Amino acid sequence: MILGRVTGNAVAVEKHPCYDGKICLVVQPVDPVSRKDVGRAFLALDAVQAGEGDLVLASREGNTARQLAGGPDDPIHSVVLAIVDRVEIGES
Amino acid sequence: MELARVMGTVVADRKYEGLEGVKLLLVQPLTSALEPTADPLIVADRFSAGVGQVVWWVGGREAALALPETFVPVDAAVVAIADEVTTGGKTVRP
Numbered sequence: 001m002i003l004g005r006v007t008g009n010a011v012a013v014e015k016h017p018c019y020d021g022k023i024c025l026v027v028q029p030v031d032p033v034s035r036k037d038v039g040r041a042f043l044a045l046d047a048v049q050a051g052e053g054d055l056v057l058a059s060r061e062g063n064t065a066r067q068l069a070g071g072p073d074d075p076i077h078s079v080v081l082a083i084v085d086r087v088e089i090g091e092s
Numbered sequence: 093m094e095l096a097r098v099m100g101t102v103v104a105d106r107k108y109e110g111l112e113g114v115k116l117l118l119v120q121p122l123t124s125a126l127e128p129t130a131d132p133l134i135v136a137d138r139f140s141a142g143v144g145q146v147v148w149w150v151g152g153r154e155a156a157l158a159l160p161e162t163f164v165p166v167d168a169a170v171v172a173i174a175d176e177v178t179t180g181g182k183t184v185r186p
Binding site for chain 2: 007008009010011012013014015016019024026028040041042043044045052061062065066073074075076077078
């Protein structure tokens with residue numbers, strides 16, 4: 001899983017039917033400590049009603065994404081699966 | 093899934109069985125602000141995306157699931173043609 005921040009969403013009219021009615025979020029991976037952007041943003045379907053600004057856990061792996069956001073034969077490869085409340089580093 | 097802009101087409105007459113009629117696009121990966129980033133790649137496309145259009149593409153095993161024949165040797169495929177991308181409150185219509 002990847003720690004990231006939801007920075008927005010993407011909209012498409014012409015799309016694979018498995019994306020109908022689903023929300024496609026833009027997720028920017030962030031460093032767990034500094035919370036600064038690392039790497040490039042990607043698209044992920046929303047499984048937890050996340051919104052812009054939320055710190056989230058996203059999976060970029062097809063099996064997880066298909067289980068949470070679609071069916072077994074859907075071309076979905078990434079999903080937002082949790083809204084993160086806090087990250088504890090070291091002894092709490 | 094990621095965003096990319098269509099740069100052109102790759103034409104291959106002899107292709108693996110099951111890929112007949114599947115278009116191959118050369119695409120440029122984009123940031124969420126739709127700026128070019130990383131190296132171009134080839135994606136399979138059943139949506140007839142045109143040059144200049146922005147697409148969502150999917151990688152891995154799921155790529156083939158976006159095509160009419162779903163057991164084909166493809167590791168990247170178009171799943172949608174983007175109409176709007178909003179990040180940081182700013183909406184871009186490609």
